[in-house]
Amino acid sequence: MFLNCHTYYSLRYGTLKISDLLELGQQKGAIAMALTDVNSTSASLEFVRLSSEYNVKPILGVDFRIGAKQQFVMLAENNEGFKNINEYLSKFLHDREGSENLKIPSKAKQLPHTFVIYPFAFFEGETLSENEFIGVKLEDINRLKFSPWKNRPEKLVVLHTVTFQNKKGFNTHRLLRAIDNNTLLSKLPISEQASENDIFISEEKLKKSFEEFPQLIENTENLLKRCNIQFDFSKEKTCNQKSYTANEELDFRLLKKLAYAGIPYRYKRPGARVMARIEKELGIIREKGFVSYFLINWKILKYARSKGYFYVGRGSGANSIVAYLLRITDVDPVELDLYFERFINLYRKNPPDFDIDFSWQDRDDITDFIFEKFKNTALIAVYNTFKFRASVRELGKVFGLPKEEIDKLSSQDCDFKKLDKLSQLVIVYSKYIQGFPNYLGIHAGGILISEKPIHYYVSTFIPPKGYATTQFDMVIAEDIGLYKFDILSQRGLGKIKDAVEIVKYNHPEKKPLDIHDIKRFKKDEKIKTLLRSAQAIGCFYVESPAMRMLMKKLHVDDYLGLVAASSVIRPGVAKSGMMREYVMRHRFPEKRKEAHPVLLDIMPETYGVMVYQEDVIKVAHHFGGLDLSEADMLRRGMSGKFRSREEFQKVKDRFFNNCKTSGKNEAFTADVWRQIESFAGYAFAKGHSASYAVESYQSLFLKAYFPLEYMVATLNNGGGFYSVELYVHEARMHGGNILQPCINRSFGETVIYGKDIYIGFGFLQSFETKITEKIISERTKNGVFESLDDFLERVSIGMEQVTILIKINAFRFTGRNKRELLWEAYMKINKVSFEENVYTLFKPKKIDYKTPSLPHTALEDAFDEMELLGFPLCSPFELLANASENKLRATQLPQFTGKTVTIEAYLVTTKQTRTSRGEYMYFGNFVDREGYFVDTVHFPPVANQYRFRGKGIYSIIGKVIDEFDCITIEVIKMERLAIIQDPRYSPAPLPPEGGTVTDNRRTTLENRRKSAAL
Structure with a gap:
């Protein structure tokens, strides 16, 4: 009897979790329920997956609405009908512009295998096709008695909408609608909210309400019987694109050929161990049906190499020798003795993870290639949920609280009992909606390549990125057997790529760098010194304070040490208390005897401490007696995705029961479990850490031999862990001469000439990109600028933008001080931009204004730099008041x-x-x-x-x-x-006639500008 149910995936409208909706259905005697979220199918597959637990028959559809106004409800007769509904909804979602409401018609398109229900209150037509009905709500019953439709009962069904559970749910709904409409609750129009009747009532009560119209009840039950949806959640096979070549046997032959063709590139003399590993992997990859997954990744990276793109392949797939041979990864699993079963085993149902990092500059082209090359492709969404502080701010505005009060409530710096009623309501409802999905975002890099059309499973929308994106997230996708390809963006690769190019132009006399010669880097003494001393600012993954401190503690100076440190630094190891234990056992061999013999035997390389994800599988398998399937489920469950699921709890119980049966000490078993639980969700696979370490070595090599060029590349790629200021400081510490932007030497990005580093125009706050482009274009065409006059004649620019250039000293080559230049500029140009300059045969005569003598100090430079760059180029210690x-x-x-x-x-x-x-x-x-x-x-x-x-x-x-x-x-x-008062806005004594400003501080500043620490 329930044809129109909503969950909280009816964004900023519904209030019920999927499980809560099903539980209510079970309690109220519902045999079948139709999930029809508002303009969304986000919850559909999860609804089907969970429905069997509540003995409810699942039916899927969509409630098509404009704002809160219901246009029609569409139900899927079967899976084909669900696909058609997804395609239909996606058309509207793709055409949507900005935050405007969807342009959904009042009359639905005729789609095979679907049923359409129009709301009785708004339907104005007279004819209905075979699959169309009129839906009568509780509040429509009296009107129906006097309506012509009373005489056509075969076209009527019960349309009871379920949006909330109780009065609190209705209040929550109204608050969500007020947030969505960006209005005060008191001003929320009735038309933008649901009826108070949209509450879950029992099936018995619903039938009783319509007892005068028994045919409506019969029609509704028949409609529910006609709808049947089936999805397989067993994960026995993937739903990814089955074949790369359109022939699975041909796929395997190609994979095997590529693997053996890669041997000479990776191994000069492959031993028996290498050959055996290749054969073993190929066999299991084929048996598990993952061949096309490998080939698709290979094709993507073959294209990347053809374009000269840098990339790093990581994830559990880095444990694979086939991936190494296909150049998907650069980690040799034989050399590192990577745990084969972490990568793949016969029990594993999902493909291994390949996280492919590209430079942020190249990633979009790779994504374009994937969408063009493979059909049935989409990005994956993430659910951005209401967070407590953000909810307080949103609800504070809805209730009309002043900003000061909202700030206080969001900081939680208040006593709830002492708050007024409105403020208490803000806190109560903020906690209640915490975790509700708020809007859909895009997964950092997940892309689906499906065998069936994506709309067979879900609707898609088009975010600003411009690619079709699913309405569900990766967890739901994996439940149905769709496994993502991770195409990620990383600025570290951009730094490496750009640094190589900068070295090429700044040191034309040197041979081209082979940045992929990792074997040589591993032996390089300069790199070892940087690692030991933790002088790694700007270097990928090893520059943070915590990582630099850990490297010092571990005396890291080799590749394997860095691989371990990359995983030891992860939150889980520290949280479990094992980071300190690892450091102790690493530095003091006698401490290794304290490790439990079983754990030490399982993990001798890490002294009995779990450091890598593989260690969770090993401990669960060898210590806890779980089979490899259960052990991998345990590892995945620890990530938080499946922690609440029943199967995960069963694995946990099995672990403890096995340990008890085998006579292991209960307290020690509990401690091992505590370490697993606090650690596994954050740890890296060893191959993943090894991939990170390869990139770290590349950046360390550049830092060791070309620190200035590498720092320039770091600045131009958005920095890293620290602010721009620290990378400027680091360049200065390596002998760089840091200079303000110059109209004759600078570009949008920072550039280096020898040891002179000119900060780019792009680092100036409020400076327009189009002005940068004009300067560079004009300078390239007609040569350097000779003076301010020359610049103003050749570049159309407004006073505001010229002021920025003058204040940052971009005209210092003229030898004139800023105040004089500002005075002259003000006299010669308007405060708004000119039209584009028009060149004439004869130049007009210049008007020369007599510029007064205006004093200027180096201290003013420092404050101008702080305003425009965010930091001074002198030492901040020179600005102390005392x-x-x-x-x-x-x-x-x-x-x-x-x-x-x-x-x-x-x-x-x-x-x-x-x-x-x-x-x-x-x-x-x-x-x-x-x-x-x-x-x-x-x-x-x-x-x-x-x-x-x-x-x-x-x-x-x-x-x-x-x-x-x-x-x-x-x-x-x-x-x-305290620092000195800003001299630009404080009175300063005028210099004596014919004299200049000379004070000790200015002299000190100018003498120390090049050698200052910051």
């Missing part, structure tokens, strides 16, 4: 281990975390006057009392701690030091 006499430096800290010291340092970055008690604490990262790092720890009492106050120089008092050769300061007290 000159400091503190002499302590970072390099001296090891001499004061265990002692309390005071040091001054400039804040680089902070990291917030929580203690086991849930209290906030921080880690700080600073640089001292000489530019060397100072690392700090701020425990909760200190963190609460002495807070970070943004960028600036801090005076830090604390105890020096040496942990495994890693120096940190445990902060006792901290304050940010």
Whole structure:
């Protein structure tokens, strides 16, 4: 009797989880239910998957609406009908412009294997086709008695809409509608909300309400019987494109040929172990039906190589020798002894993961290629959900609270009991809608290539990226047997690629770099030194404070050490308490005896500590007695995707039962489980870590031999872990001469000439890209600019944009100070842009204005740079209001281990975390006057009392701690030091007639600009 049910995937409309809807149906006696979310099929497959658990027959369809107005409900008679509905809905979703409502007609298109139900209240036609009906709601019953349709009962069905469970659900619905309409709750139109009657009532009560019209009840039940939908969730086979060549046998022959053809490239003299591994893998790949998955990845990367694109193949597929031979990955699984069963085993139902990273500049072309080359292709969505703080802000606006109050509520800095009624409602309902899907986004890189049309499973929409995107996420896709291809974007590869090109033009005398010569890099002493000393700023995956500290603690100086560190740094290992244990056992061999013999035997390479995802499988299999299928399910379950599912709980119970049966100590078993649980969802597969380490070595090589060029490439590719300022600082620490943009030398990106690094126009705040293009175009065509006059004659530009160039000293080649140039520019151009310059045969005579003598200081430069770049190019220590006499430096800290010291340092970055008690604490990262790092720890009492106050120089008092050769300061007290008043807006004494501004600070600044730490 339920033909029109909504879940909360009716975005900003519905209020029920899928499981809650089914549970209500079971409780209210529903034998069959039609899920018809508003303009969405996001929940459809999950609804079908779960329905058997609640003994409810699932029926699928869509509630087509414009805003809140129901146009019609369409139901699928079978799977073909569901495909047709998805195609029909997708047409509207693809045509949608911006946030405008969908242009859905009042009359539905005739689609095979579908039924259409029009709402009685709005239907104006007189004729209906065989598959069309009129839906009568509870509130329509009295009107029906006086309607001509009363005489055509064969075309009437019961259309009871289910949107919420109770009064609280109705209130939640109204709040969601107010958010969607960006309006106050008090001003929400009735037309934009559901009826209070759209509540779940029992089937018995529904039938009783329509007892005067028994044929309506019969029609509704017959319609439900006619609808049958079937999907296979067993995952016995994938639904990905079955064959690459349109012939599965030919596919396998091609895969085998490619694998053997790749042997000479990868191995000079392959041994028996290599050949045996190849044969074993090929056999299982064929048996599991993953051949086309490998070939499609191979084709994508063959295209990438033909275009000269850099890429890194990682994921569990990096454990595969076939992937290595096909050049999908660059990790040799034989050399690293990668665990074969992590990559693939006979129990595994899903293909291995291949995460393919491309430069952010190349990824879109790769995506275009995939969509052109393969049919039935779509991106995967992610559900962006309501987060508590964002919900507080949204609901605060809906209730009309002032901004100050909303800020206070969202910070949770308030006592709930002392709040007024409205503020309490904001908190209550924010918690209630927390986790509700809010809108659909795009998965970072997931692409589906299906055997059947994508619309067989779900509708698609077109986000700004421009590619068809599914309305469900990767978890639902995998449930039905659709496994994604991960085509990811990564700026680290862009840095490497650009750095190679920059080296080529800045050092034309050198031979072209072979950035793929990883074997040579692994032996390079300069790289080993960078690793040991953790001087890895800008280098992929190894530049963060935490990673640099870990490398110091582990004395990492080789490839395998870096592979381990890449996974040890992951949150799970630290959370389980095993990161410290790993460091201890690594540094002190005698500590390895403390490992449990069984675990040490399973994982000798990592001293009995779980470091890689493979370790979870090994421990679950060898220690917990699970078969490989159960062990892999355990690993996947730990990621959070399947944690709540029944099958995962069964595996957990099996683990404990097996350990108990085999006589293992219960407390120790519980501790092993705790380590698995806290660790597995965050850990890397070893092959994945090895792939990361390859890219780290490439960036370390460039940093070791071409640090300036590499820093320029880093700046031009969006930096990395840190801000632009630190990479500029790092370039200066390596001897670079950092210069402001110059209209004759600079481009949009930062450029380097020898050791001179000119910051790009693109780094200037509020500077327009089109002006950059004009400058470069004119300079290329007609030569360098000779003066401000020459520039203004040749480039059409407004006063605002010229001001930016003058203030950043882009005209310094003229030898005139900024204030004089600003005065002249103001006199010569309007405050709005000119029309494009028109060249004439004779140049008009220049008008020369007498420019007054205007003083200017280097301090003003520093504040202009802070305004336009976000940081000064001089040392920030020169801007202190009170000159400091503190002499302590970072390099001296090891001499004061265990002692309390005071040091001054400039804040680089902070990291917030929580203690086991849930209290906030921080880690700080600073640089001292000489530019060397100072690392700090701020425990909760200190963190609460002495807070970070943004960028600036801090005076830090604390105890020096040496942990495994890693120096940190445990902060006792901290304050940010004041800087001078902005000289641009403070009165300054005029220089004596004929004189110049000469003060000690200016002289100091100008003498130290090139050598300053920051």
